[in-house]
Amino acid sequence: MQPSELNAMSFETYPAQARALAVGHLPLLQSLPLALLPLLLREVIAYDWRFPAERAEIDEQINYLQGLAASQRAELMRGFAAIKLPAELTQVDWVNQPQNFSEQLTAYLWSTHQIDGFRKAASEYGNAVSAATPVKPPETARLGIAVIGKGVQTTDYPIFRKLKAHGTLFTQVDPAGGLATLIDAVNTRAQAHPGAYRHWYIDGGEAMAGAAAGVTQLSYAGIAPTRRALIGRMQTWIDSGKMGPELLRTKLAALGPADLGMKADGERAVMGRFEISLLTEGSGTQIFATTFAQWAAREAWRRAQPETLLVRFGPRQRQRSMNETLLGTDTHEEPDFEGSLIDADMGAYYTWIDQQRLAGAQQGAFVAWFEGHEQAVAIGPGLPAGSTSEKPATLRQVMEWVS
Amino acid sequence: MGSGFDLFGPEASREIAWSRRDFLRTAAGLTAGSALLGFSPLRAVALPRPQKAIVVTFGGGARDEETFAPDGQENIPCLMKTLLPQSTFFTQVVNRGILGHYVATASIVTGDYETFDNFAAVAPDNPTVFEYYRKDLRRPANDAWVIAPSNGFNRIGESDNRAYGQGLGAGVILPKHLLAAAMPKGGVVDYAHLLKDNYETPYYAPVLRGGEVEMKQLESVLKLSVGDFIAHARSLASPDELSVYIAKQLMRQIAPSLLWITLHDIDVAHAGAFSLYLEGIKRTDRLCGELWQAVQSNPEYAGKTNMYILPDFGRDSDLDAGGNGFQHHRTGDALSRTTWMMAMGPGIRQGAMVNRPIESIDLVPTLGSLFGFSARFAQGRAITEAV
Numbered sequence: 001m002q003p004s005e006l007n008a009m010s011f012e013t014y015p016a017q018a019r020a021l022a023v024g025h026l027p028l029l030q031s032l033p034l035a036l037l038p039l040l041l042r043e044v045i046a047y048d049w050r051f052p053a054e055r056a057e058i059d060e061q062i063n064y065l066q067g068l069a070a071s072q073r074a075e076l077m078r079g080f081a082a083i084k085l086p087a088e089l090t091q092v093d094w095v096n097q098p099q100n101f102s103e104q105l106t107a108y109l110w111s112t113h114q115i116d117g118f119r120k121a122a123s124e125y126g127n128a129v130s131a132a133t134p135v136k137p138p139e140t141a142r143l144g145i146a147v148i149g150k151g152v153q154t155t156d157y158p159i160f161r162k163l164k165a166h167g168t169l170f171t172q173v174d175p176a177g178g179l180a181t182l183i184d185a186v187n188t189r190a191q192a193h194p195g196a197y198r199h200w201y202i203d204g205g206e207a208m209a210g211a212a213a214g215v216t217q218l219s220y221a222g223i224a225p226t227r228r229a230l231i232g233r234m235q236t237w238i239d240s241g242k243m244g245p246e247l248l249r250t251k252l253a254a255l256g257p258a259d260l261g262m263k264a265d266g267e268r269a270v271m272g273r274f275e276i277s278l279l280t281e282g283s284g285t286q287i288f289a290t291t292f293a294q295w296a297a298r299e300a301w302r303r304a305q306p307e308t309l310l311v312r313f314g315p316r317q318r319q320r321s322m323n324e325t326l327l328g329t330d331t332h333e334e335p336d337f338e339g340s341l342i343d344a345d346m347g348a349y350y351t352w353i354d355q356q357r358l359a360g361a362q363q364g365a366f367v368a369w370f371e372g373h374e375q376a377v378a379i380g381p382g383l384p385a386g387s388t389s390e391k392p393a394t395l396r397q398v399m400e401w402v403s
Numbered sequence: 404m405g406s407g408f409d410l411f412g413p414e415a416s417r418e419i420a421w422s423r424r425d426f427l428r429t430a431a432g433l434t435a436g437s438a439l440l441g442f443s444p445l446r447a448v449a450l451p452r453p454q455k456a457i458v459v460t461f462g463g464g465a466r467d468e469e470t471f472a473p474d475g476q477e478n479i480p481c482l483m484k485t486l487l488p489q490s491t492f493f494t495q496v497v498n499r500g501i502l503g504h505y506v507a508t509a510s511i512v513t514g515d516y517e518t519f520d521n522f523a524a525v526a527p528d529n530p531t532v533f534e535y536y537r538k539d540l541r542r543p544a545n546d547a548w549v550i551a552p553s554n555g556f557n558r559i560g561e562s563d564n565r566a567y568g569q570g571l572g573a574g575v576i577l578p579k580h581l582l583a584a585a586m587p588k589g590g591v592v593d594y595a596h597l598l599k600d601n602y603e604t605p606y607y608a609p610v611l612r613g614g615e616v617e618m619k620q621l622e623s624v625l626k627l628s629v630g631d632f633i634a635h636a637r638s639l640a641s642p643d644e645l646s647v648y649i650a651k652q653l654m655r656q657i658a659p660s661l662l663w664i665t666l667h668d669i670d671v672a673h674a675g676a677f678s679l680y681l682e683g684i685k686r687t688d689r690l691c692g693e694l695w696q697a698v699q700s701n702p703e704y705a706g707k708t709n710m711y712i713l714p715d716f717g718r719d720s721d722l723d724a725g726g727n728g729f730q731h732h733r734t735g736d737a738l739s740r741t742t743w744m745m746a747m748g749p750g751i752r753q754g755a756m757v758n759r760p761i762e763s764i765d766l767v768p769t770l771g772s773l774f775g776f777s778a779r780f781a782q783g784r785a786i787t788e789a790v
Contacts, residue, residue, distance in 0.1 A: 110501045111518040115735050161474065283730065284674035291675030298727065319671075319679055321640040342678035350721070350728055357724055 001090060003037050004030050010095050018047035021062070028066050031073065034090065035083040035105070035118065036125070042098035049273040051197050053305040060133040076128055079121025083114055099253045137360030138307045140193050143403070144355040145182055146297075146368040147312040148344035150205065151337045159341065160377040162349040163368055165386050167379030167402075172392040175372050181395045182310055182369070183210045189308045190214040197270075197304040204293030204344075205314025216271070216306070218296060220289045220314065223275050229260040230279050231286055252280040274303070288316040290340050294347035301354040311351055312371070313344030352379065365402040369395060378402040453709040453749045455660040456770055459694060460508055461687055461714040462552070462643070463670030464732045464739075468721075469684055471743060478684045481692035486712070486745060489753050491788060493744040495760040498716045502732045502739055507715040507763075508551075508665055509559055514767030514781025526558040526568075529780045532767045533573035534561055536661050539776035545624075547573035548659045550646050552667035564780065573663070576620055576653070578645045582636055584617035585629045625652045640686070643668040647690045651697050658703035661770075665715075666690065672718065675730050695747070709748030709773070711766060717742050746789050757788045 006029055011022040022029060022044055029037060043050075043058050050058070065073060074081075089108065094101035109115040148159070160169060183201070190199040190212050200216045201207070207219035220227075233255070237248060257264035257272045264272025278299060284291035290313055297311040315335035348368040355364060365380035376395065379385075380402035469475040476483050500510045503521025510517045513529040533547040549560050557580075561572020621627050639645050643666045650664050666687050672680035691712055698704040719726030720738040732739045744766070747753070750773075764783035771778040772790040 107520065110503075110735075111520070113499075113516070113518075119735065282675075284676065288674055288676050294675065295727070316676065319676070322642060322645065323637050323639055336678075339676065339678035339682075342681065343676045346677035346729070353721060353728075 001095070003032055003034055006030050006095070013096055014045055015048040018044050021047055021058070025062055025066060028062065031070075032065075033077050033080040033083070034085055034094070035080040035121075036077065038094035038098040038101040038105070041095060042102060045096075045098060046273070049270050051270060051274075051304040053197075054303050057133075057135075061129055064129055064132045076125060079117065079124055083109070083118055083121070084112070097254075100250055103250065135359035137363065138305075138358075140189065140307050141403075142306075142355060142358065142360060142364035143185070143189065143308050144301075144351055144364070144366040145185070145308075145310040146344075146348035146351050146366075147179070147182065147310070147371050148348050148368065149341045149370045149373065150312070150314050151335065152341045152370075152372075153337075155338060155341055157338070157342055157345065159345045159370055159375060160348075160368060161345075163352060163366075163377045163379065164388070166352070167366070167377050167385055167387075168383040169388045170376045170378065170393055170398055171374060171388065171390050173369070173374045173376045173398060174392065174394045175374060178369060178371065178395045179208060179312075180210065181399065182367075183208060185399050186215055186308050186310050187212040193307060198306050199308040200300050200304070200306045200310065202293060202296045202300065202309070202311045203314065204289040204312060204316075208312070215308075216304075218271070218275065218300075220292050223279070226260050226262055226275060227279060227286060229262075230255070230276075233259070234286075255280055274299070288343070289314050290316045290343035290347060293344070294350055297347070297351045298354045301351070301358060305358055309351075309355070311347075313340065313347055315340040316343065367395075367398060367402055453773060454707040455658075455662075455704055455709070456748075456774070457662045457664065457694065457698065457704075457708060457710045458511075458766070459691055459710065459712045460511070460663075460665045461669070461691065461712055462666035463504065463668060463672070463683065464502075464716050464718045465669050465684055465687075465714050465742070466718045466720075466729060466738060467742075469681060469729070475684075478681055479688040481688045482712070482745065485692055486695060486747060487754075490745045490747040491752050491755040491757060493746070493757045493761055493786070493788075495758065496713055496742050496744045496763050497760050498740050498742070498763045500764075502716050502735060504667070504670065504715055505553075505556055505559070508556070511713075511715065511763045511766055512559060512663065513562065514764045514778050514783040516764060516782065524558055525563075527562045528564070530562045530564045530567040530778075531560065531572055532770055532778065533661060533663075534564070534567035534571045535767070535771060535776045535778050536774060537573075538567060538571050540774065542660065544570075544574065545657050546659050547661040548653055548657070549573045549575045549663045549665070550650050550653070551575060551577055551663075551665040552579065552642060552646065553577065556665065573661070574620075574624070576624075576649055577617075578649045579642055581617045581621055581632065581649070582645070585621065585632050585636075624657065625649065626656050627652065641668050641683075643683075643686060643690055647693060650694065654697060654701055654704060658701070664694070672729050673731060675727070677729060680729055707749060709746065709751060711744060711746050713744035713763065713766070714742040715763070716740060751789060755788075757786075761786050 006026060008023045008026060011019045014022060032040065047055060047058060068076065086108065089101065089104060092101045092104060109118050186199055186201055191214065194214050197216050199214060200218070201211045203219040205219065206221045207217055211217055234248065237251060255276060257276060260276065262272050262276070278285050278292065278296050282291070282295040285295050293311050293313045297309060300306060300309055315337050316339070318334050318336040352366045355361065355366060363381060365378070367376060367378045369376040376398055378398050378401065383402055467475065470479050498507060500507060500516035501518065501521060506517050506519055506521040509527040512531045513527045514532070515529040517527050517529065519525050519528070536542060537547055549556070551559060557575050557577055560575040561568055621629060621632055635648060636645055639648060646664060646666060650662065653659065653662065668686055669680060669683035671683050695710055698708050698710060716732060717739045718729050718732045719734045720736050721728040723734045723736045726734040726736070762783055764781065765786050766783070768778045768781050768783050768785040769789050772785040
């Protein structure tokens with residue numbers, strides 16, 4: 001099917017709000033090239049379960065396209081229209097399975113050496129939309145917090161090596177009451193600027209007590225039942241011997257809350273699907289707590305665009321070596337503290353980078369702390385980059401200086 | 404559509420991007436103008452020619468940041484201190500093809516950018532280096548071997564090209580398939596995790612079938628009893644260590660002239676655990692050193708073997724919003740496409756550095772120039788500084 005053949009019935013299986021959005025802009029959708037439209041529909045089809053910030057972006061993007069004159073829109077679409085697509089791709093049910101189309105499109109673009117042309121078109125399109133729909137800075141400057149190294153007693157690993165180039169490394173932080181201080185900071189901001197999904201606390205292990213009701217919480221331990229259900233399904237598929245990694249990914253993308261024994265209606269609709277997406281779209285999130293925490297923080301920044309985000313990395317399970325596996329030494333459930341610290345150190349750096357992608361980044365602040373220890377790094381407008389402070393300080397003071 | 408700040412602007416990207424020309428000066432004592440400014444290909448003609456070649460893919464995709472950039476050099480002590488001074492180092496090796504491990508390795512092997520589905524167990528479309536080598540030089544089947552990590556790679560030894568193809572390629576050993584064949588059936592040991600051969604989906608572990616062919620390889624090619632093989636496997640920490648063990652055994656028993664070893668442990672990065680990715684790099688560094696040491700200590704190879712080490716490609720930049728940094732190689736950005744190559748052995752200048760960009764598909768025509776076969780279907784061009 002070509003985009004020009006779309007009609008209102010094409011979207012009958014879409015959830016209510018997504019259907020209304022698509023049908024309300026049918027002539028626009030009919031005019032878009034096939035190399036782009038399914039990618040837009042991939043966002044639209046999940047509109048009912050998107051975070052407020054994502055909905056606003058979808059609305060703005062569609063309104064922007066709608067407001068262009070036909071010639072302007074054609075010019076904007078020139079790069080996508082130049083992509084040559086085979087007839088087989090038009091046979092894919094790209095209206096109802098845009099994710100499936102997207103994967104096949106990607107493989108096709110690579111195999112025909114059109115990936116660079118597509119990247120260029122996508123980049124130009126993204127720049128045009130961004131310029132036309134500038135994102136407003138947040139009501140209050142963003143604050144990101146990463147806590148790493150839970151359970152680590154000593155280490156030789158040079159933590160915060162990447163982050164400290166952008167801020168101040170504190171080497172004499174009093175660790176007493178550190179976690180409570182950070183949770184308090186999140187709670188205070190949530191109370192001062194209340195709103196759904198504006199303040200987050202993500203834990204790579206068991207969630208600490210103390211987060212206020214207005215804080216969106218997510219923990220690796222908390223989603224354990226969903227994770228176990230997912231792994232069980234994956235194992236069944238894999239054991240069938242009929243499934244390669246591509247088909248496996250497609251099946252994962254099609255999983256819904258009910259498939260994994262999750263209730264995700266009402267207020268849980270958005271978060272339930274977000275949690276599933278972390279496990280089905282993330283790579284390694286199913287098996288490593290550190291990967292889960294990093295990916296969850298990234299996706300929260302990217303999708304919900306909160307004003308506050310605290311991520312605490314917990315230890316992940318050990319990766320068994322080959323000889324341990326062959327000898328049947330079952331140690332993989334043991335935590336790997338040192339490895340987890342290294343993972344989390346990089347995860348903290350990525351959490352900061354992902355924060356920088358959002359509007360108002362220059363006003364934002366970021367703090368990373370080695371849990372239970374004296375090292376912290378703080379990045380913010382008031383702190384010099386690449387500096388070190390050996391002055392004794394509390395975490396509360398660091399939080400004040402960085403804000 | 405967040406606006407972000409100029410950390411992600413082109414100016415900042417240029418600033419952050421490590422200068423590939425400079426990156427070796429800091430640790431290796433090489434100077435930019437050393438060696439190659441005065442290098443004349445004609446002088447190489449007088450140098451001894453290699454009789455054998457070993458190609459090692461520094462497998463699974465490794466970035467500059469964790470290897471040759473200043474912070475990464477601690478992860479590759481063997482490459483930096485032992486092998487680099489003996490090598491000509493190519494600082495810009497570009498892969499313009501598909502960034503999937505099997506198809507990318509097949510592209511290096513054929514000298515053409517192959518375009519098949521990375522996850523399909525298909526033969527390359529274009530003739531492989533093994534076919535060129537064996538047909539043009541009339542070499543026997545046992546003279547070219549591939550040791551590779553996983554499913555799909557079992558077809559990498561020979562192409563579908565009608566002028567070459569069946570019977571003219573390399574023997575392929577998949578060590579994990581050997582292990583699957585050798586391990587007692589129905590045992591209590593769960594080794595599915597070990598046999599996992601595709602890190603793109605970390606939980607994915609296909610059923611590996613090892614059977615009669617693999618058992619025959621063990622006995623008649625590698626001259627290993629099942630018991631010895633299993634006992635040795637139980638002393639090794641990773642699949643790549645097993646691959647190198649097999650390679651050394653092959654060198655001792657058959658001494659092939661053309662040996663291709665694809666290492667893959669590094670690709671555990673897809674699981675998102677940075678520490679495991681670093682461990683993979685450190686292990687691969689050590690194994691490269693062991694291989695070169697095996698060359699030097701084996702009379703069949705010492706003094707007459709060239710070794711080439713190159714990643715199949717890199718991994719995504721930390722700053723590309725389309726990826727997740729080291730974890731994947733999906734964006735096709737410049738960092739994921741640009742890596743390096745180390746060449747060492749007779750006729751190759753030691754302690755030299757080449758800064759001009761070359762492509763990974765240039766390796767096979769280079770081997771052709773060295774050994775005297777024609778890689779006639781290859782898109783790549785012989786690297787003058789290496790022949």
